[in-house]
Amino acid sequence: MVSVLTARVEELEHDREKESKEFVVLEERVKSTENESYYLRKRVNLLETQQAISMSNQTRANRAANAYSGTTAFYYYLDQPITNPSEENTIKFDKIILNEGDAYDPSTGKFTCKTAGVYVFIWSMGEVAHGDVYTQLKKGGDTVGWMITGDTLYATSSTKSAILRLNVSETVYVKISYFESAPTIWEKQTSFCGFLLG
Structure with a gap:
C-alpha cells in the first residue's frame, strides 16, 4: 500500500514539474508575443505617420499645381x-x-x-x-x-x-x-x- 502511494506521489510531482515547465514556456511565449505586438504597433504608427505626411505633401503639391495652372x-x-x-x-x-x-x-x-x-x-x-x-x-x-x-x-x-x-x-x-x-x-x-x- 505504501509503495503504491509513494508511486502516486512521485507521479503527481512529476506531472506538477512538467506543468510548471510548460507554464514557464507559455509565460515566455506570452511575453514574446507582447513584445512583438508592441513593436508592430510602433511600426504601424510610424507607417501611418509617414503616409499622412506623404499625403499632406501631395495635397500641397496638387494645390500648388492647380493654383499655377489657373493663374x-x-x-x-x-x-x-x-x-x-x-x-x-x-x-x-x-x-x-x-x-x-x-x-x-x-x-x-x-x-x-x-x-x-x-x-x-x-x-x-x-x-x-x-x-x-x-x-x-x-x-x-x-x-x-x-x-x-x-x-x-x-x-x-x-x-x-x-x-x-x-x-x-x-x-x-x-x-x-x-x-x-x-x-x-x-x-x-x-x-x-x-x-x-x-
Whole structure:
C-alpha cells in the first residue's frame, strides 16, 4: 500500500514539474508575443505617420499645381522713355506690376506660354509730340495686331487688344515696325499686359 502511494506521489510531482515547465514556456511565449505586438504597433504608427505626411505633401503639391495652372497674368510698363527707337525693335517692358505664373520675361520683352489656352493681350503706347510710332503685336513670327501712336503737336497715347489661342512655348511680344520723324516713347503711358481666360 505504501509503495503504491509513494508511486502516486512521485507521479503527481512529476506531472506538477512538467506543468510548471510548460507554464514557464507559455509565460515566455506570452511575453514574446507582447513584445512583438508592441513593436508592430510602433511600426504601424510610424507607417501611418509617414503616409499622412506623404499625403499632406501631395495635397500641397496638387494645390500648388492647380493654383499655377489657373493663374497666368502679367502687367509691365516702361521704366524709362525710349528716345531713339529703332525699327524691328522688340519693346522690353521692364517695370513690373504683376507677373503671376512668371511667363513674361522683361529681359527679352516676350511672354512665353506655359499653359495652353485662350489669352487676352493689351498693349498701350505713349508718344511725346515728336512723331508717329507704328507697333505690332507678334505671335511668334506672325503679326496679330497693329497700332499707330503719335502727333507732331500733342502728346498722345493709344491702346489695342487681341484675343489669341496659344500652345505651350509660343511667344507673344510688342515690336516697333516703323516710325516717322523723331518720336519719343512716353514711358508711363507705354505698357503690356495679358492673362489667361478662365
